[in-house]
Amino acid sequence: MKKETIIAVFFGLLFGGVVAVFISLKSRDIELAKNKVIAPPEEKVLSANLTGTEMQPLVLTEPSNDAIFEKNTIRFKGTAAKDSLIIIQSPIKDLVVKNTQEKFDFEFPLALGENSIKIVVYPKEKQFRPQEKFIKVYFIDSEL
Amino acid sequence: MKKIFLFIYFIICLFGYFAVNAIAQTPSIDATSSPTIAVDKDIQQLKDKIANKVSEIRKQNNRAISGFVTNVDGNTMKLSTDGEVNQVKFDDSLTKVFKVLGTTKKEIKKEDISKNDYAIASGVVSDNIITANVVLIDENFVVDSGKITEINKESYNIKVLTTDKSTYSLDIETTTKQYMVNIKTLLLETIGFSKLKEGDTVHFVVKKTGLEKDNNYSATKILIVPQEYFIK
Numbered sequence: 001m002k003k004e005t006i007i008a009v010f011f012g013l014l015f016g017g018v019v020a021v022f023i024s025l026k027s028r029d030i031e032l033a034k035n036k037v038i039a040p041p042e043e044k045v046l047s048a049n050l051t052g053t054e055m056q057p058l059v060l061t062e063p064s065n066d067a068i069f070e071k072n073t074i075r076f077k078g079t080a081a082k083d084s085l086i087i088i089q090s091p092i093k094d095l096v097v098k099n100t101q102e103k104f105d106f107e108f109p110l111a112l113g114e115n116s117i118k119i120v121v122y123p124k125e126k127q128f129r130p131q132e133k134f135i136k137v138y139f140i141d142s143e144l
Numbered sequence: 145m146k147k148i149f150l151f152i153y154f155i156i157c158l159f160g161y162f163a164v165n166a167i168a169q170t171p172s173i174d175a176t177s178s179p180t181i182a183v184d185k186d187i188q189q190l191k192d193k194i195a196n197k198v199s200e201i202r203k204q205n206n207r208a209i210s211g212f213v214t215n216v217d218g219n220t221m222k223l224s225t226d227g228e229v230n231q232v233k234f235d236d237s238l239t240k241v242f243k244v245l246g247t248t249k250k251e252i253k254k255e256d257i258s259k260n261d262y263a264i265a266s267g268v269v270s271d272n273i274i275t276a277n278v279v280l281i282d283e284n285f286v287v288d289s290g291k292i293t294e295i296n297k298e299s300y301n302i303k304v305l306t307t308d309k310s311t312y313s314l315d316i317e318t319t320t321k322q323y324m325v326n327i328k329t330l331l332l333e334t335i336g337f338s339k340l341k342e343g344d345t346v347h348f349v350v351k352k353t354g355l356e357k358d359n360n361y362s363a364t365k366i367l368i369v370p371q372e373y374f375i376k
Contacts, residue, residue: 068208068266085330088366089347091285093324094367095331101348113282114210114264115242119287126374132289134308138208140266140278141249 055083056102058121058131065135069110072139076106076119080131083124092118110139208266209274212354216257221279223263227284232265233275239267244282257281260354284354285364288312289347295340304346313360314348316340324368335368345369 062077063069079102080086086104088095091109097104099121108117114136121131209230211223221232234254241257242249257263262284267276290306304312316322316337323332324339340346346368350361 017364057343068206085369085373087289087325087347087369089287089349090287091349091369092286094332094347096325096332096367098330102161110358112249113280114208116285116287118287118289120347122369122374130307130327134287136210138264138266140208140280 010112015123025131032039036111055125055128058119058120058133060133060135063135063137066137066138068138070140072110072112074108074137076104076108079103081123081128085122085124087120087122088117089120090115110137112139147185205268205270206266206277207269207274208264210262210264210284213257213259213261213263217253218260221254221257221263223265224278225279230265231273232263232267232279233273234279235275238274239279241279242281242308244280249280252281254279256347260298262354285362286350286352289345292340292342292346293306300337301342302346304348310362311359312348312350313358314350314366315360316363316365320363321365322368323366325373327370327373330365340368342370343371345374347369 009046056079058080059079060076063074076088080099082099082102085101086095086097086099086106087104088097088108090108090111092115093109094112095106095108097106113140117135117137119133119135185193193197209223209225209232211225211228211230213221214224214229215222219234219236221234223230223232240255241254242250243252243256257279261281264280264282265274265276266278266280269272288304288306288310290304290310290312292302293311294303295303296302300316302314302316306312322335322337322339324335325331326333346366348363348367349365350363352361
């Protein structure tokens with residue numbers, strides 16, 4: 001085999017490898033853009049050392065389930081994992097907050113009558129499952 | 145003459161005695177009236193305490209229940225929610241019935257309550273029967289969250305799998321409020337149906353009439369947490 005042929009084959013393989021790596025990386029981005037379900041990057045899963053790690057559970061001290069209020073605002077008080085994302089949703093309000101400290105205290109409006117409210121905490125460590133609580137509280141106007 | 149003077153002296157002394165007695169009695173009247181005021185105050189305080197205690201006990205025993213009306217019969221009504229049936233008693237002199245209209249309310253008669261209405265009753269519970277102070281006729285909302293598993297772009301429908309493994313089929317209407325969390329600012333942005341992606345987390349609110357089939361609901365509101373938030 002001629003020297004030129006060997007060089008051509010070598011560069012051909014090299015170029016092919018570069019193109020393959022490029023396509024592989026690009027297809028991953030395209031896949032993400034196309035909105036397919038993608039698992040968390042493997043390196044992140046491996047890098048997270050969760051051995052012995054305990055997550056702060058979601059504790060809701062206020063309000064209690066089935067509570068009756070005479071005012072149209074209440075306060076959500078409790079504790080959740082630091083830096084987690086807290087979403088509180090009701091038919092009249094969506095509250096999205098990053099929990100910068102473990103303790104939280106949010107004001108939340110109530111509609112007249114029954115209020116079904118769901119609280120979900122998404123931990124910063126994505127490997128942990130979200131924590132959820134569902135409560136029903138009632139706003140019964142004192143004038144009624 | 146001397147006897148007359150003695151007699152007059154005796155009369156004066158007698159008047160004097162009565163006068164002193166009368167003056168001496170005046171403060172004694174004051175002395176007895178001030179304890180009366182004190183007793184009145186005590187009684188008032190006691191009354192207030194009893195009223196507060198009664199109010200506290202009423203509040204403690206005050207409960208609210210809700211459910212779909214299954215039966216209205218004279219002065220009683222049955223509410224059903226998740227298979228549990230509660231009985232509500234109307235008190236003609238006490239119970240008020242309202243219909244909730246968004247942020248306002250309108251007083252209605254108990255005769256206006258019909259089967260399959262969603263009612264909220266508040267009052268004192270005794271022997272598993274709630275004597276209602278207030279009954280509100282409202283709409284029933286379901287609030288839940290899960291992952292989008294399927295998107296039908298032709299019928300504008302999404303399938304959502306919740307954490308308790310329930311599958312909801314949600315119709316996204318033109319009236320459905322659609323929001324997405326901006327993963328950098330965490331502010332809510334209004335979006336369209338085309339922004340929904342399989343694998344996204346969705347928090348949703350739907351109206352429940354009790355007549356739905358196959359867990360299919362018309363969505364009132366959806367809030368998307370994009371999957372990029374979880375892989376960033």
